[in-house]
Amino acid sequence: MNYTIFGESHGPAIGVTLTEVPAGLALDMDFIEAEMARRRPGQDGLSTPRREEDRPEILSGVFQGHTTGTPLCAVIRNGDTRSGDYSQLKACPRPSHGDYTGRMRYGGYNDYRGGGHFSGRLTAPLVFAGAVAKLLLDPKGVGVRAVISMAEGVEYPSREQLEQLVLAAKAQGDSVGGSIEGTVDGLPAGCGEPDLDRNVEGIFARHLFAVPAVKGVAFGAGFGFARMRGSQANDPFVMENGRVRTRTNHAGGINGGITNGMPVTFQAAVRPTPSIALEQDTVNLDTGEPVKLTVQGRHDPCILPRALPVIEAAAALAAWDVLNLPR
């Protein structure tokens, strides 16, 4: 299944075109919309008050409630945009956002309003695609889930801890980073290859790095391996109910680029939202002058809760790819 996400934050619409969706999938729109609702902002005091409807319209690839097997295009119309908020950003790029690189890549023709194609809003169609992948994975016994494994240095924060540190950052016009832990259960042993194109770790990483704000991806013990010896790191094989298992799962379910039948586990580092209310240094690209920038508009002090369904979507798309590798 390939997906192409299109759209700009303040253009007519955003959406996704999916190819190679198997025919005959009952497209459970209630599930899809519930997944999209998990990502929707403005649900509590922790995220941007921009309201999005995010109701996807299916233009193709579905007939009588089932996928047809031909390309599926889903579109979400944009509304509630305030283009005026962003006019300053054309010349003065926000630090660590895509404004500058977008201008360099696209020769100044990119739609800079609200981040354009770089906007976090573009993760809505990604969640749509991931929800389709989840519907495909479910009957195969494959499940995907994610939790916040760190927020501003706090490991596995409780809801209260998270709220506390996010509100503290918000009060200061700041944002917080963290990490998300993902688990994919049910992938059979023997999917993947050690080589470049079909390495399971490479496939997951490629999908996860396509999520804005993800700056690191690690499997199993991940960067913890850097503090280990082989005798600690190795996962001994054992028989369990007639099946080969490993006693530990430091490898995160992958040896030599191939699934070993244990859950695939990963960590994704999520950088703090670059859009903060604090004054920042930037330059005016037209004049070369230094500029003190104060970003107007509505921003998330912490995207971690909303990023969970996005990371799950990327992982589900990766898991579907992995499950369909030649075996």
Added chain:
Amino acid sequence: MNYTIFGESHGPAIGVTLTEVPAGLALDMDFIEAEMARRRPGQDGLSTPRREEDRPEILSGVFQGHTTGTPLCAVIRNGDTRSGDYSQLKACPRPSHGDYTGRMRYGGYNDYRGGGHFSGRLTAPLVFAGAVAKLLLDPKGVGVRAVISMAEGVEYPSREQLEQLVLAAKAQGDSVGGSIEGTVDGLPAGCGEPDLDRNVEGIFARHLFAVPAVKGVAFGAGFGFARMRGSQANDPFVMENGRVRTRTNHAGGINGGITNGMPVTFQAAVRPTPSIALEQDTVNLDTGEPVKLTVQGRHDPCILPRALPVIEAAAALAAWDVLNLPR
């Protein structure tokens, strides 16, 4: 430039086929062999005593010392193999090695001798490919280098520190993990895209995860972002000698999946070599019985020094891909 690595540790030969090598590159074999020598084992007491010649023979794609632009195949003959060492491994997979997943993936037809296609020896042709990439990058002003950023928990170990902890592990029949920091200088701003297929982080990750033993990849501050606020993480823009730069480089040279002109920096987590001399638990896959396994043969207590040219090779191949993206 695409590469396909072929071969098994104890088969007739290993090698690599490169396509899309630009025509007219003067193939500096002294440089290539020097790169390969950096990876070669048996150079000191820290690595496996297996001797490899690793002299690549160029079968195609080079004429009168220059690349022809047509596919380049380089072959390294295998020698000094002791197949008898590994016969036990067919039924009893070494923990955390590719023995079990290879058997599951390839239905038992994989060449299990010495790890077969999963052997670390297969990184020799990867270094060859990376050396070609370095030769291509050099006239474009792009350089790639890597250092050991951690070994068994010690940050940026000195040569003595490294030797000490490796010999300690070796004495106990154990191995040590670590991490490698890579830096790619000279990539211009504006390469890449936010989307799945051409995201610069995704491209680097895909290449790096194809290196055996790499279990994590992170850019710039990487997993350090999980402890940061946006105000710390953001990289302010400044003018420097008439060029746009960032004061810090927490983003590792990449915003929104696109290079920003700063050095691309990354960390790669490298797991401890799974082949250790200590007795380990495994199972006999034919009988389902538990087995106490003691791996015979010659093993590396620490692959970090030898992994440096391999990581550089993967990064150089990624950098060449990035430089050739449509702009």
Added chain:
Amino acid sequence: MNYTIFGESHGPAIGVTLTEVPAGLALDMDFIEAEMARRRPGQDGLSTPRREEDRPEILSGVFQGHTTGTPLCAVIRNGDTRSGDYSQLKACPRPSHGDYTGRMRYGGYNDYRGGGHFSGRLTAPLVFAGAVAKLLLDPKGVGVRAVISMAEGVEYPSREQLEQLVLAAKAQGDSVGGSIEGTVDGLPAGCGEPDLDRNVEGIFARHLFAVPAVKGVAFGAGFGFARMRGSQANDPFVMENGRVRTRTNHAGGINGGITNGMPVTFQAAVRPTPSIALEQDTVNLDTGEPVKLTVQGRHDPCILPRALPVIEAAAALAAWDVLNLPR
């Protein structure tokens, strides 16, 4: 530039998602709509009276009249559909149409109404994509044009000859086949490779065979080579105004899979429209019984005039691919 065409004849919409469109192209909508008008049916007595508006709505990838470089999605809403016409076809496939193979491929989940995704209507977004390619090719000096080289055996028919034979076929409830000759001027010498993935003939063929009804593709003298000797077939090199040319162009501008600087010329065989009014034999797939089928609905007795812009679109997309191969 990659394109994905989506939609079904009687679904909500059809359209196309284009990726890798260079940023900064002034999107001349008058030109694009003029190209689409050339394909539109119901323009004279020769084609189906179904009226289509075919006004594309651009959902993304365009800002202030120029392409942004991010994915461009264009949508054409469906209207004027009469689903009742086609209900019989679910069980009784029309000979030589996609009804049967669609059912076999998609397990009966494909939208069978009006041919669904197999409908000739899906060539409208292809013409859109081709028009974008033409706009990109024009400033590079590359032009694409197509003429009818045969209709029901008549070579290069005049407008009157064509009208005569089409009306004769129409009167009998029949349709006519033919061939279309394409010419691509302005491609420089040295694009392409002899090998599988970047062979210029292979690239053109892949695009042309994606046009419904195309059953053959040949370059230069094409199948005429089967009647020739080498001395007739070879194209001697000559200097012309300081440039290397060939005296003849039997090779159709391609030697060894690489452009030689002469016009790329090709023939595409176009089968007669399978939807004819005459009674035909088919089977009821549910019962296995033979059925005499009379296809209701509105059909083209000859698609050749409307196929010209479609063939040009496919050739323009191929030419753009060829021009962007590594050189």
Added chain:
Amino acid sequence: MNYTIFGESHGPAIGVTLTEVPAGLALDMDFIEAEMARRRPGQDGLSTPRREEDRPEILSGVFQGHTTGTPLCAVIRNGDTRSGDYSQLKACPRPSHGDYTGRMRYGGYNDYRGGGHFSGRLTAPLVFAGAVAKLLLDPKGVGVRAVISMAEGVEYPSREQLEQLVLAAKAQGDSVGGSIEGTVDGLPAGCGEPDLDRNVEGIFARHLFAVPAVKGVAFGAGFGFARMRGSQANDPFVMENGRVRTRTNHAGGINGGITNGMPVTFQAAVRPTPSIALEQDTVNLDTGEPVKLTVQGRHDPCILPRALPVIEAAAALAAWDVLNLPR
């Protein structure tokens, strides 16, 4: 299964790297060598007297007589080369050969000796790859065969007719063109898609146009459709022994880009060998002067018999691709 052919006619070796070969195939080397023998020149008076051994050496991907599932590299050493024959060709390209386009594509760095990578000798590894594909197809009930359907205008020539016209051409220092008809039996209905990437006609065409000298590819009635009406062209559905069949097979087993269960039939136009002994006009690319060229060396007056296994190889590789499309 992907293949990369490497090598130059007068370099150290030619060969092929195959990826995605399924594990566990018993690699019948007798069959493979028999296939390669069919392509080998010098078997009778009709082809070039250059002797080739063409004994492939398997470097990887085979263990204990079976494929391992990891990349398979096969190498054929070059011998019996007379580089002196070709020295003139560097500056003075042979008409309709790859000399000129190779120079333009590769900036003069291509190995021009004996055509280098463009040499017909490079079809030997293609036949190797095709033989592997045939071994994979055989247990699936898929068979591939090819016959000469035309030689210098004579349809389906007998052995005597062929010999007569080839010897006549040879006597005059000339060569003859023709066409080859291929048939692929046993592909099930429902493979493929109407769209660009997985259209069965496109897949076959891509493989067939990668064969040097192929200038046209058509399916079923092919260019004969240009003389037909729909009522003649359509293939009525019938039940035959409980299976859906078509009474005729003008479509060549493909409707809407998808197999319909009938044999896939195609025609490939094969241009006359461009290397002829007759004097030809060319230019000296270094001086721009016109040159009368007489090609020395050993040439085939008719490659049709030797092309049969090559066309079969390309078709077998295509058929394997088609069989492995998602269904």
